[in-house]
Amino acid sequence: MSKETMTTSNPGTETEDDDSLASPTPGSEAVEESSPSRSSGSERTVIESRNLDVYYGTEQALQSVDIQIPERQVTAMIGPSGCGKSTFLRCINRMNDLIDAARVEGDLLFQNKNVYDDDVDPVALRRRIGMVFQQPNPFPKSIYDNVAYGLRLQNKTENLDEKVEEALKGAALWDEVSHQLDESGLELSGGQQQRLCIARAIAVDPEVILMDEPASALDPVATSQIEDLIDELAQDYTVVIxxxxxxxxxxxxxxxxxxxxxxxxxxxxxxxxxxxxxxHQRVEDYITGKFG
Amino acid sequence: MPRKDYQTQLTDLRENVLYMSEVVMERLRMGLDALEQKDDELAWEVIEGDEEVNQLYLDLEGECIDLLALQQPVASDLRMIAASFKIITDLERIGDLATNLGEYSLDADQDVFPEVDIQELGSLTLDMIEDAMVAYDEESADGCYEIADRDDDLDALCERASEIVVRDLIETELENNTEQEVETLLQDVSRLLLTVRDLERIGDHAVNIAARTLYMVENDDELIY
Incomplete structure (x- = not known):
């Protein structure tokens, strides 16, 4: 897996309209992003799966999953190991495309568009649906360049300093790193690295942020900071964790x-x-520790 | 702490709440007996025994807090602990009211208004507590509703008893009594009215126990206030 696929932003897609999931059209003009208006407390569905089945080879990982994920709320996926929750998360931005044996059946709609349609460019999709992983994975670059990475790839370098600052503030990291933007992102603590990855994800202004156990490798203080941040992010983004x-x-x-x-x-x-x-009794048994 | 111990702790909490209810009901029976028999020794036993009830309450409160802090219970486990936390408060208050009966017994020096059957009222309240705790033990939603219905009858009986006392007092000719006799009569009437009020409140606590039990069993807060 390349570093680029581990982040929200991805190279080579800088010429598409941000609201489009279509494959890039050669020679098209770069279009400045236009954020749709966002109202808090919305119950509008942004992601929906219908009868979604996923197989790894002959093994079925997801069975007929129907779900409607609301906009600008935090939706948590829980369950025992191997239950398919991460598989579902990775279907949303087609990260499972990177697994040869993975096969997806059924519909997975993002903004009413099936992300598995032939005309959907997964790279464009991942720009609108960012992802943060269990282990913080900053690039071996400066803090500034980590955040600016996706913006530069999209040729959105106008007011770059302001955009980097805004993303770092949005990730609740600015106050801690504003004096050391040229230092390596790898020099930061684990919790700071994770927030740097979140800053990198939100710098390109996605609509959805997927988080795969984002705090499981962090200490309680860093975990608390990430949890506070997730709450704030849900004001502007749909978060699935x-x-x-x-x-x-x-x-x-x-x-x-x-x-x-x-x-x-x-x-x-x-x-x-x-x-x-x-x-469901099975859910009761699981969450009370009687099962699983 | 292993999850296996957690299940044991939940079972222990339930059994300890039931044990506390047995102790409290015994105190209430003793308080009623002390009133009926004018038994000072028994009355003192009830009064001094309240410390044991208070300690049971504090121990169970600690158990609930430990479970909440260390096990982060959810769903039916959470409801059981939350309900138990509230129920032990009601049981502790019933213990206090039983102590009141002991104190009234010590102060009473003559029979007044035999037509007011305190023992009957006491028996009704005891039955309500006992049945509320059976509903808790057996997780019976029907039992909870039944307790709430019976409280209306108890309230009516208590109101009727208070009316009898007040009416008789109004109609009593006190001209031929000494000042001391009048004073004693007024104290006895006052104690009797307080006894009726306390028994009515014990019924309310029994309903509270049923209400929290219903929440525990069915996540239904219908009986809570």
Missing amino acids: VTHNMQQAARISDKTAVFLTGGELVEFDDTQKIFENPE
């Missing part, structure tokens, strides 16, 4: 999806409902 930490899901998410063994989405509801009075 996979976590093994159920208390973390309970703390930070608006909606929770519970996957259980066999890639089955058993229950999806308001987080409060899931953790206070789930509908």
Whole structure:
């Protein structure tokens, strides 16, 4: 996997309209991004799967998953190891394309467009759906260049300093690194590196941020900072987070999806409902530690 | 702490709440007996025994806090702990009210208003507590609703008893009594009205226990206030 595919921004796609998922058209003009207006508390669905099946070779990883993920809320995916939650996350921005044996059936809609349609460019898709991973993965570049990376690839270098500063502030990192922007991102602490990766992701202004256990490698203080940040990010972005930490899901998410063994989405509801009075006994057994 | 121990802790909490309810009900029975028999020794036993009830409350409160802090319970486990946390408060208050009965017994020096059957009211409240705790133990939603219904009957009986006392007092001719006799009568009437009020409140606590149990069993807050 290249470094580029590990981030929100990806090279070679700087000429497309940001709201388009279509494959790039040679010779088209670069279009400055135009953020749609965003209202807080929206229940509008931004991601929807219908009868989604995923196979790795002959093994089925997801079974007929139907889910509607609301805009600008935090949706948590929980479940035991191997239940398919990360597989689902990686379907959203087609990261599973990078796995040869992976096969996807059914529909996965982003803004009502099936991301697996032939005319969808996965690179363009990933620019609108960023991703943050379990292990912080800053590039071996300066803090500044890490954040500016995607913007430069998209030829969005106008007011670059301001954009870098805005992204670092958005990731709650600016105050800690504003005096050392030329230093390597690898010199930062684990928690700071993770926030740098979040800054890199939001610098190109995606609509969705996928997080695959973003705090599991961090200490409690850094975890708390990331959780606070996720809450703030949900003001502007749709956040989908996979976590093994159920208390973390309970703390930070608006909606929770519970996957259980066999890639089955058993229950999806308001987080409060899931953790206070789930509908399904299997979910109750899982979250109370009687199963799994 | 291993999750296996967590399940044991939940079982222990439930059993300890039931044990506390047994202790409190015994104190209430003793308080009623002390009133009926004018038994000062028994009354003192109830009064001094309140310390044990208070300690049980503090121990169980600690168990609930430990479970919340260390195990981060959710769903039915969370509801059981939250309900138990509230129920032990009601049990502790019932213990205090049983102590009041002991104190009334010590102060009473004559029978007044035999037509007010304190023992009957006491028996009804005891039954309500006992049945509320059975509902808690057996996770019975139906039992919870039944307790709430019975409280209306208890309230009506208590109101009727208070009316009898007040009416009789109004109609009593006190001209031939000494000042001391009048003073004693007023104190006894006052104690009797307080006894009726305390028994009515014990019924309310039994309903609280049923309400929290219903929340525990069905996540239903219908009976809470």
